[in-house]
Amino acid sequence: MVDTLVFAAAALMCLAGALGVVLARNPVHSALMLVMTLFGIAVQFVAQEAHFLAAVQVIVYAGAIVVLFLFVIMLLGVDRAQSLEMSFLPIQKWAALLFAAGSLAIIAALILAVGEPVTGAEAVGGSVGTTDDVRLLAHSLFSDYVYAFELTSLLLVIAVIGAVVLVRKPRKAETLALEDGGDA
Amino acid sequence: MEITTGWYLVLGALLFVIGGTGLLIRRNPLVMLMCVELMLNGVNLSFVAFSRTLGDIGGQTVVFFVLVVAAAEVVVGLGLVVAILRRQPGATADDLSALKG
Numbered sequence: 216m217v218d219t220l221v222f223a224a225a226a227l228m229c230l231a232g233a234l235g236v237v238l239a240r241n242p243v244h245s246a247l248m249l250v251m252t253l254f255g256i257a258v259q260f261v262a263q264e265a266h267f268l269a270a271v272q273v274i275v276y277a278g279a280i281v282v283l284f285l286f287v288i289m290l291l292g293v294d295r296a297q298s299l300e301m302s303f304l305p306i307q308k309w310a311a312l313l314f315a316a317g318s319l320a321i322i323a324a325l326i327l328a329v330g331e332p333v334t335g336a337e338a339v340g341g342s343v344g345t346t347d348d349v350r351l352l353a354h355s356l357f358s359d360y361v362y363a364f365e366l367t368s369l370l371l372v373i374a375v376i377g378a379v380v381l382v383r384k385p386r387k388a389e390t391l392a393l394e395d396g397g398d399a
Numbered sequence: 400m401e402i403t404t405g406w407y408l409v410l411g412a413l414l415f416v417i418g419g420t421g422l423l424i425r426r427n428p429l430v431m432l433m434c435v436e437l438m439l440n441g442v443n444l445s446f447v448a449f450s451r452t453l454g455d456i457g458g459q460t461v462v463f464f465v466l467v468v469a470a471a472e473v474v475v476g477l478g479l480v481v482a483i484l485r486r487q488p489g490a491t492a493d494d495l496s497a498l499k500g
Contacts, residue, residue: 218401236434237421246433249437263451265462268459268466272466275470315420318412326409371471374474377474
């Protein structure tokens with residue numbers, strides 16, 4: 216009974232937040248609605264005994280990614296309300312609706328057709344279900360997936376360098392330096 | 400009523416579809432990036448549901464990697480958005496059909 220209530224409340228949070236992200240006219244409201252969805256997902260993670268992931272979800276997503284979004288919105292001053300009247304290609308709205316209906320139908324049909332998706336496959340990475348998910352996750356991460364883990368550090372370094380290169384003030388400093396060098 | 404894995408999968412699918420539809424119909428690049436986050440979260444929820452149902456910690460490990468990749472994606476994506484909007488204030492996705500500045 217408690218499980219059902221928790222699931223229903225968190226699912227309502229997730230869906231309301233998701234619709235809010237898509238339908239809000241102001242990007243700041245979209246970002247705040249995204250926080251609501253992310254917290255709902257964190258609750259679902261806790262309900263499924265993924266405590267570590269729930270904590271990481273709140274810290275990384277709500278704490279870092281959404282703050283980054285808000286920073287950029289503030290930096291660019293694009294927090295004006297933008298009309299939802301979308302003057303895009305005439306087909307685009309119908310294509311989007313078709314995508315939504317089609318993919319929803321396919322996924323729902325698959326879930327209903329499979330029913331209970333337990334295949335009886337053997338767990339390869341260690342079983343879950345105990346409260347000790349942090350130890351299991353760490354063991355899996357640093358043994359089976361250690362190369363992928365090391366590669367993510369490379370990915371993060373590349374992302375940091377890429378962001379710095381992209382956001383650098385274009386060219387002003389360079390041309391100045393070039394002129395100085397030319398003059399001297 | 401007991402909450403089975405199917406319910407989590409349906410919720411994940413709904414989040415994925417809402418995010419995908421938003422990605423298609425919104426024109427503000429920032430909101431489009433947020434919609435990508437919604438799609439990733441829908442998939443994460445499915446991964447955790449399968450992880451618990453199958454008793455395999457691998458699903459949670461994959462979610463961890465998805466989190467890292469999503470962070471990197473947002474950093475690079477927002478860097479691009481800042482670079483574009485600094486050059487062309489108020490640009491929407493429609494204005495970016497030509498990559499040449």
